[in-house]
Amino acid sequence: MADQLLDAKGLNCPLPILKAKKALKTVPEGGTLEILATDAGSVADFAAFCRTTGNELLEQGEEAGVYRFVLRKPA
């Protein structure tokens, strides 16, 4: 269970990333954020976001058109 959940379903680029960044502000250091999205571009984008920002992409998957990502904020 992640520390925080962001439902970004129905939102298009770049809103899932912008909202994730905002949500990460209130996630404790070393804590996790789970994101749900329907934007197919978010798969490549969350990977790039994590590589650039130092957040760790712990999990990612897709089920019935909903993409799920779990990010860990650096400690």
Add this chain to the structure above:
Amino acid sequence: MSNNIDPNTMSIIVTKGTLDWAYPPFIVGTTAAAMGLDVTMFFTFYGLPLLLKDLNLQISSLGNPAMKMPMMGMHMGMPNIVSAIPGIDAAASKMMKNLMSKKGVATIEELREFALEAEVRMIACQMTMDLFEYSFDEMIDGPELGGAATYVEVATQSHINLFI
């Protein structure tokens, strides 16, 4: 001038103010800021009105054969002679805004709000303000006034410099 430019710096010259052209600078700017970059946006010429408090952005299909809207399972463009009819721009703009909202695309107002929250530095071009007779009071809170030298100084300190 320093050769040790921080790679996480970006400047964007924003020169266009139609609904479609307003997106690239705000999308890239807000996303770069979300990814930890220091971003500066310089609003000049037709890009300057994007800082007005009240936005009523429009697109025009006139002279834009690439603008094809998804309609009835196909993509439809508009002949220039139709685009030129008064009211067509307003109708096309409304259609585009409806489509964007249906597809979960942010409004420019929303992206601008994200940019302000992310402390994107915004510079309003003083010369354009004078030229088109805008006053700073009509603009949102946050931008500062500056000219070409202000921008060039930013560009010398930015790793990525974009002109849109």
